[in-house]
Amino acid sequence: MAAPELEIVPLTVAAHTTIAADVHRYWVGGRTPPMHVLFVHEFGDLSVVALAGDQIAGFLYGLRSTTEPAGYVHLVGVHEEYRRRGIARRLYAAFAERAAATGASQLKAIVRPDNAPSIAFHTALGMTATAIDDYTGPGETRLVFRGPIDDVR
């Protein structure tokens, strides 16, 4: 399906509140993530949402790592009715542009090993994964995806 008319805008408290109230529609598998408003107040110049008219089609909560020169994608979610239309790609490009302006040269994202769509998405962006055992706690293996920020902007 063709990409809808989209506007990529900074995350606001109002958008965050809307997303948090409906987060299961942007996620898969029933394990909805905690949604922290700190991403508006502390990282709101990097985090972005995709608007399709008055609908929030997707969001990306990200920050600039202080331990490495990376833009770190904490959460990305595209509304279930808007997937496979290039929206996550647009969100990553907008975030990469903003993170690069802070001096970041890499993108980094953490993916669960059973999240096949997310693995396919990050691979399609040209990012490469390393599986790290116990990444988020005992027995919690995660795929750590990394890639040059210039490949995504």
Ligand SMILES: CC(C)(COP(=O)(O)OP(=O)(O)OC[C@H]1O[C@@H](n2cnc3c(N)ncnc32)[C@H](O)[C@@H]1OP(=O)(O)O)[C@@H](O)C(=O)NCCC(=O)NCCS
């Ligand atoms: C992962 C996710 C964000 C991708 O969003 P999206 O807007 O549908 O992705 P895009 O349309 O930008 O996809 C770009 C490319 O990634 C790949 N891709 C994305 N989703 C895919 C899927 N389900 N299966 C296979 N490849 C996929 C494709 O190569 C796609 O290009 P194409 O459609 O031209 O073939 C979306 O599936 C989602 O919101 N999932 C639930 C939340 C989640 O798991 N977030 C990630 C947590 S780490």
